[in-house]
Amino acid sequence: MMTENILEVTDLQVFYPVSRKTPFEKKKSIQVLKDVSFAMKRGEVLGLVGESGSGKTTLARSILQMIPYEGTIIRNTEQPQMVFQDPYGSLNPSKRIAWILEEPLRLKGGLSKEERVLKVKTMLERVGLEEKILEHYPRELSGGQRQRIAIAAALMLEPELLIADEPVSALDVTIQAQILALLKEIQKEMNLSILFISHDLRVVYEMCDHVLIMQQGQIRESGDVEEVYFHHKDPYTGRLLKAAGILV
Numbered sequence: 736m737m738t739e740n741i742l743e744v745t746d747l748q749v750f751y752p753v754s755r756k757t758p759f760e761k762k763k764s765i766q767v768l769k770d771v772s773f774a775m776k777r778g779e780v781l782g783l784v785g786e787s788g789s790g791k792t793t794l795a796r797s798i799l800q801m802i803p804y805e806g807t808i809i810r811n812t813e814q815p816q817m818v819f820q821d822p823y824g825s826l827n828p829s830k831r832i833a834w835i836l837e838e839p840l841r842l843k844g845g846l847s848k849e850e851r852v853l854k855v856k857t858m859l860e861r862v863g864l865e866e867k868i869l870e871h872y873p874r875e876l877s878g879g880q881r882q883r884i885a886i887a888a889a890l891m892l893e894p895e896l897l898i899a900d901e902p903v904s905a906l907d908v909t910i911q912a913q914i915l916a917l918l919k920e921i922q923k924e925m926n927l928s929i930l931f932i933s934h935d936l937r938v939v940y941e942m943c944d945h946v947l948i949m950q951q952g953q954i955r956e957s958g959d960v961e962e963v964y965f966h967h968k969d970p971y972t973g974r975l976l977k978a979a980g981i982l983v
């Protein structure tokens with residue numbers, strides 16, 4: 736069943752509680768995601784675009800079952816893995832890279848030390864890093880190297896679905912291009928599905944097959960990247976494309 740959907744989201748609603756000013760006030764909540772529905776095919780790179788606060792990270796958290804929601808999320812896969820904007824937050828600062836990359840395998844169990852080390856070395860090569868980096872701590876690496884390690888760590892358990900939340904936003908433009916090229920290469924090699932979250936429409940154009948345009952918790956427009964970028968139907972999409980300098 737290689738063409739089945741890896742992810743199906745139907746009528747997703749997410750509410751966050753609003754803190755009360757006094758304990759006597761009625762409990763309130765704000766709706767952060769509203770009627771969100773979409774499907775993602777196996778091996779697809781799906782862009783999720785929207786301005787700050789539009790609900791992109793909230794959607795990722797719902798897919799990972801980290802927050803309560805209403806509606807249906809069907810994941811036809813094991814637990815997806817995440818890559819974040821700032822790998823500083825996700826890489827344990829007190830551990831060497833060797834330990835960090837081995838950890839998911841150790842937690843899962845079933846492999847000998849030698850097998851784990853071999854897998855770590857193979858993955859390191861795949862993300863374009865040399866073995867000597869294994870002895871270093873995250874703070875000793877450059878931003879680009881750290882993001883390569885974060886990608887390697889996310890891929891150690893060979894997930895089928897990766898959620899990348901602004902994975903290149905903190906990097907210089909040249910390093911951005913390198914990391915995007917790496918992600919694309921690995922995506923093809925592993926037939927990985929990637930939910931690629933970004934506020935940068937140019938980066939999404941580079942990376943994605945399909946795109947969801949989100950505004951204030953709702954999907955305004957979705958479809959093939961070429962179609963949405965050059966034949967958009969929603970005026971909001973047009974405004975975003977103009978702001979990004981893609982449309983004049």
Ligand SMILES: Nc1ncnc2c1ncn2[C@@H]1O[C@H](COP(=O)(O)OP(=O)(O)OP(=O)(O)O)[C@@H](O)[C@H]1O
Pocket residue numbers: 751752767785786787788789790791792793794934
């Ligand atoms: N834990 C929370 N409690 C209450 N409100 C929250 C919480 N987390 C996020 N929000 C609010 O929900 C809305 C959507 O936030 P979210 O982080 O999903 O947006 P985003 O599109 O990922 O933004 P950014 O690009 O800035 O990360 C925002 O208005 C935010 O202030």
